[in-house]
Amino acid sequence: MNISLILNDNKVNIDFNPLRPLLEMLREGFALRSLKEGCGRGECGTCTVLLDGKPVTACMVASGQVEGRSVMTLEGLEGNESFRRIQRAFMETGAVQCGFCTPGFLIAAYALLRDNPSPGREDIRRAVSGNLCRCTGYTKIIDAVERAGEILR
Amino acid sequence: MPKKTGNTERKEQIRSDALRKVRGRALFIEDIPHDRLLHGATARSPVPHGLIRGFLNIDEVRAMEGVRAVLTAADIPGENTVPFVKDDYPCLAGSEVKFRGQPLALVAAETRDQARAAAEALKADIEEYPAVFEAVDAMRPDTVRVGGDDNIHSSYRIRKGDIDEGFRAADIIVERIYRNSHQVHCYLENMGMTAVPSPSGGVVVSGSMQCPFYVHNALVRVTGLQYSKIRVLQAETGGGFGGKEDMPSLQAAHTALLALKTGRPVRIIYDRREDFIAMSKRHPVRTRIKYGASADGKITACEAEYIVNGGAYCTLSPIVAWRGLIHITGPYEIPNIMADSYVMATNTVPCGAFRGFGQPQANFANESLIDELAEKLDMDPLELRRKNLLKTGSVTATGQRIGESCGMEEALERTVKRISFRRRKSGDPGVKKRGMGLSVTFYGVGLGAEGKYFAKSGAQVYVKEDGSVLVAVGNVEMGQGSETVFTRICADTLGCPYDMVDVLEPDTTRVPDSGPTVASRATMVGGRAVLDAALKVRDALTRSAADIIGVRPFDISVSGHKYVSSDGREAEYIEVVRAAYARREKMAAQGWYRVEGVSFDEKTGQGDAYPVYTFSANACEVEVDTETGQVKVLRLVAAHDIGKAIHTPSAEGQIQGGAVQAVGYALYENLVLEKGRILNPSLTGYTVPTSVDVCDVVPIIVESPYPEGPFGAKGLGEPPMVGPAAAVMNAIYDACGVRVRKTPCLPEDIMEELKKIT
Ligand code: FES
Ligand code: FES
Numbered sequence: 001m002n003i004s005l006i007l008n009d010n011k012v013n014i015d016f017n018p019l020r021p022l023l024e025m026l027r028e029g030f031a032l033r034s035l036k037e038g039c040g041r042g043e044c045g046t047c048t049v050l051l052d053g054k055p056v057t058a059c060m061v062a063s064g065q066v067e068g069r070s071v072m073t074l075e076g077l078e079g080n081e082s083f084r085r086i087q088r089a090f091m092e093t094g095a096v097q098c099g100f101c102t103p104g105f106l107i108a109a110y111a112l113l114r115d116n117p118s119p120g121r122e123d124i125r126r127a128v129s130g131n132l133c134r135c136t137g138y139t140k141i142i143d144a145v146e147r148a149g150e151i152l153r
Numbered sequence: 154m155p156k157k158t159g160n161t162e163r164k165e166q167i168r169s170d171a172l173r174k175v176r177g178r179a180l181f182i183e184d185i186p187h188d189r190l191l192h193g194a195t196a197r198s199p200v201p202h203g204l205i206r207g208f209l210n211i212d213e214v215r216a217m218e219g220v221r222a223v224l225t226a227a228d229i230p231g232e233n234t235v236p237f238v239k240d241d242y243p244c245l246a247g248s249e250v251k252f253r254g255q256p257l258a259l260v261a262a263e264t265r266d267q268a269r270a271a272a273e274a275l276k277a278d279i280e281e282y283p284a285v286f287e288a289v290d291a292m293r294p295d296t297v298r299v300g301g302d303d304n305i306h307s308s309y310r311i312r313k314g315d316i317d318e319g320f321r322a323a324d325i326i327v328e329r330i331y332r333n334s335h336q337v338h339c340y341l342e343n344m345g346m347t348a349v350p351s352p353s354g355g356v357v358v359s360g361s362m363q364c365p366f367y368v369h370n371a372l373v374r375v376t377g378l379q380y381s382k383i384r385v386l387q388a389e390t391g392g393g394f395g396g397k398e399d400m401p402s403l404q405a406a407h408t409a410l411l412a413l414k415t416g417r418p419v420r421i422i423y424d425r426r427e428d429f430i431a432m433s434k435r436h437p438v439r440t441r442i443k444y445g446a447s448a449d450g451k452i453t454a455c456e457a458e459y460i461v462n463g464g465a466y467c468t469l470s471p472i473v474a475w476r477g478l479i480h481i482t483g484p485y486e487i488p489n490i491m492a493d494s495y496v497m498a499t500n501t502v503p504c505g506a507f508r509g510f511g512q513p514q515a516n517f518a519n520e521s522l523i524d525e526l527a528e529k530l531d532m533d534p535l536e537l538r539r540k541n542l543l544k545t546g547s548v549t550a551t552g553q554r555i556g557e558s559c560g561m562e563e564a565l566e567r568t569v570k571r572i573s574f575r576r577r578k579s580g581d582p583g584v585k586k587r588g589m590g591l592s593v594t595f596y597g598v599g600l601g602a603e604g605k606y607f608a609k610s611g612a613q614v615y616v617k618e619d620g621s622v623l624v625a626v627g628n629v630e631m632g633q634g635s636e637t638v639f640t641r642i643c644a645d646t647l648g649c650p651y652d653m654v655d656v657l658e659p660d661t662t663r664v665p666d667s668g669p670t671v672a673s674r675a676t677m678v679g680g681r682a683v684l685d686a687a688l689k690v691r692d693a694l695t696r697s698a699a700d701i702i703g704v705r706p707f708d709i710s711v712s713g714h715k716y717v718s719s720d721g722r723e724a725e726y727i728e729v730v731r732a733a734y735a736r737r738e739k740m741a742a743q744g745w746y747r748v749e750g751v752s753f754d755e756k757t758g759q760g761d762a763y764p765v766y767t768f769s770a771n772a773c774e775v776e777v778d779t780e781t782g783q784v785k786v787l788r789l790v791a792a793h794d795i796g797k798a799i800h801t802p803s804a805e806g807q808i809q810g811g812a813v814q815a816v817g818y819a820l821y822e823n824l825v826l827e828k829g830r831i832l833n834p835s836l837t838g839y840t841v842p843t844s845v846d847v848c849d850v851v852p853i854i855v856e857s858p859y860p861e862g863p864f865g866a867k868g869l870g871e872p873p874m875v876g877p878a879a880a881v882m883n884a885i886y887d888a889c890g891v892r893v894r895k896t897p898c899l900p901e902d903i904m905e906e907l908k909k910i911t
Contacts, residue, residue, distance in 0.1 A: 033184040034177025036391075038341045039425040043836035046341055074177040091171040094802030097810065098632025099174030100341040100391030106175065125844040132836065134339050134392050135632045136806055137813030138844045 005066045008076025018064025023047045025063040026073060034074035034103040038132070045131030048104035049073050055111045057130070074103045082152055083110050089148035090141075097135035104131045109145045117153050121146060166802050168637040169656065170630060182345040182360045182388040183422055190347075191221055193411045193421035194268035196258040196275040197431060198250040201500040201829035202284035202297065205248055208258065209276040217274065219267035222414045224259045229410065231377030235403045236370055238307075241300065242466040242503065244375050244406050250279060251299060251465035252502050253829045254431040256403070261411040261419050284500035286829050288439065288462035291497040299465060300498030306463045307471035309478050311492040311550055311758030319454025319489025323445025327526045328456075331442070331518035332895040335824040336435035336817075338507060339841045342391020344432060345422035346404045348412035355382030356409045362401035363393045363631055364669035369661045371402035372409055387659040393631040394814070395506035398671050399468050400432050429834030433505030434824070436473060436496075437462040440518035442481070444526050450540045452526075454489040455482040455550075459515060463496040464503035470496040473504075475603045477511030479762050482550045483519040484561055484595035485541040490550050492758070501829045506671060508811065509874040512596060513818060517896060520592035520879030524886065533576070534883070535569060538593055543768075552759040558867065560794025560857035561768035565593055567853050568770040568792045579890040584780050587787070588888025591772045592879040597763025598868035599674040602753035607668035609748070612682035614643055614690050615741040620730040622647065622654045624686075627667020628679030629659045633870050634803030635675040639683045641799055642863050646687035647694065648711040648726045665745070673767070673868030676799060678746055680863035686744025693738035698729045700736065765859050767867050768794040771812070771876040775884040779907060782900030784885060785848075786816050789877065792853035796867035801854065804869055808852035811873025817842045819878035823897045 001018045004011065007030065016025045021040070026032045026049070035058055038046035042060040049058045050072035077083040086109050089095075096102050105128055112119055112127040119127065124145045125138070133141060173179045208225065215223050226233050226245040233247055234240040246257050257277050262268035285297045291304040300306055320326060346360030355378055362368055365385040372383045385405070390397060404421055411419040423431070438461050445454040459477055463470035478494040527534035543549065545559045568574070569591070577588050600608045613625040624643050630636035640654045657663065667679065691711065698716035699706040701724045708719040715723045724732075733740060752760035773789040791812050798804040821840045825832040833839050858865030878896055886892045891906035 036181065036342070037183070038343070039836050041425070041835065041837075043425075044341060078176065087175040090175050091167045094166065094168065094806050096168065096171045096174045097634070097806055098341070098390065098392040099170065099179050100181065102174050103177045129843045129845045132341060132841060132843060134341050134394070134814070134841060135810045137809035137811070137850050138847060139809045139849045140802070140806055142844070142849070
């Protein structure tokens, strides 16, 4: 089936099985490799993207569902100055270890800070609770989002 | 709170691998494209024990859409074994299958779905045997035989002093049994491997792994190729925690066999379920432990029996049990000890390396029991620990004298101060009760006497014309920060800026066998190899600097990014490099480091088990809801004497991440097995802590330098996982007066114990 969507601010078309997950369409159809498959069942958040501006797990969305909608991945957000600040805060705070979860956390953090410029630590914890990280224990990730919030406010 | 730091300082703190990771450009194995790639999948045993008579439909499976190869044990060109401590683990089951999920056959197909469908469809003809699942059952003389003639994969013992005399001298004796279930690594990146046939008839294998040289050895055995035909590369690795120490050898062997058979690149990536079912786990352990102490709180004797369920094959279990045993009496000076460990073979998934390597189980037992002993003595558990702690000059259970680098006391005192340690003794009124708990641990850094043949590491440092530096190492980055540590050791030695150093992807054809990246050894051992190489190049740079300045090399030292003479004249690093090139100095060097001086007598269990120890203390405050049994950890402080922190944010990150894994181990992570079948192989069925389940972890770094380590550093990767579980359990007891002697401690366990006391 032909699917058309706004991907990272560009209008694009692709011939892709509408029942296959969006994660697969983005990784294999568009070679967007920032999003990862940690579970394929909506449990880990490593495949987080923005669908019409809201964070979703791309493994749980069927490709056909994004027809006519807007999808944003880390690759598309890199032109955004606020997003780059969040990336920098993650680097400076030591919130990155193995890095497999990092793109998903960055997107969840971006969506949070866009909607709530001064989240408390508990707000941050809730906002990223769909993203698992097995390396950091979360403390430095929360620090990073808090710090990015301070800079962006 | 984020630290308030200046701009340059903040930049200095950034890890060398952070940029590629925040940009989503790090290349994990699934991110590397290949032309004509085939996908591999594994057919696995549906029964826990049996005799394989053959396959019922192999020709039909070969004819399925997209299938390009189906391989069984009979197709293995080399030996059918993946070498770990023993050579008992078959690459593919030959005649006997010993656990559910054991690999039986391999499939390669054009798509991942086709490969998986074919692997699912393959039917083996298996005569099912009776099976045994629990370690204690495997000990019975009349039971099923899984391994050897007594089901014992291995055993070790420690005999120190006179155990009977020790207990006679005691006024109080306590003895308890503690149990731990499996723990699953749950690295976020599942195991994955790609093999590409090379024109010379060999194979290049890359993937998610901790130990490229183990993989290389395994490939030689299974393919029958000579060492030089094989090349192993580590791709970016999305967490390991020990789980990618042993199992990648197996997955790499499978992938390579398919690639050699088909002549095409093959990739095998497990999905989460398969990773849960077939990969190694932390061992279930049953520990019986007994302390005797005099009325004034001096521990006079300790007896322990540590029984490990190793699973169907022995993998690394003997060394796990050895490490557990060495540390089982706790970081205390105890004159009389008798301790035994057994690793039992059962028809369950083989267990292997997991951060802490046998010590979390041992520490859970001994540090819970210390609190129970304190209560019997009517003594503050903090006081009891202070009275018996190891310090410089103390003698360990194996008779080893503790050297100068011992920050045990400092770690403990700073921890209790930071958390304002105070016990409540179940004093809270109301439903939600708070309490505090404590634990102390020590950790032998590196492989120790039983792994000493791997205790070596190589590196190469190559300074280019513009002063930029390439570093090749044999120890890997898997999230723990070793790449940054190597960068710093090299840059600080040469006097060059951090951003001029690039660490190359680990490659078994580039540096000599450097042993595994495990046992918290990357900094201490790999770091020494980098230092050794960098020092050799620095000699050449020093000669050049002396030439420029017009003094003897003797008078030159490195300070910041300058070479400085004793009378204060300077030459910039880059200027010195140019001069060295003009003089045709050799600007590349190999480094090597080998750990010496460890020993262990298998009869008595006496010897210098490890070159040095990391010392740690953990304290936490919990809140127990006595109506639901829910436990919330409110605060957690963890102090570790690591000799020297080479990169502080990475060290803190290790402490925080390890502590949260340990909280998961204590309270949430519950793998359910029924007759060897894993019932909850998913991240919702098996819950690891999320951001809302845990609190911030306060890390404290104690630096009691170890002269042999690079810049005084010891090791840190594993210790953070060892101690917190006991601290949590002690805090629960303090809060509500119940003691659960198992991990995980689930709400229903607490409710059951609460019922007993009310
Ligand atoms: S891969 Fe989508 S949530 Fe895990
Ligand atoms: S950094 Fe490894 S999972 Fe988060």
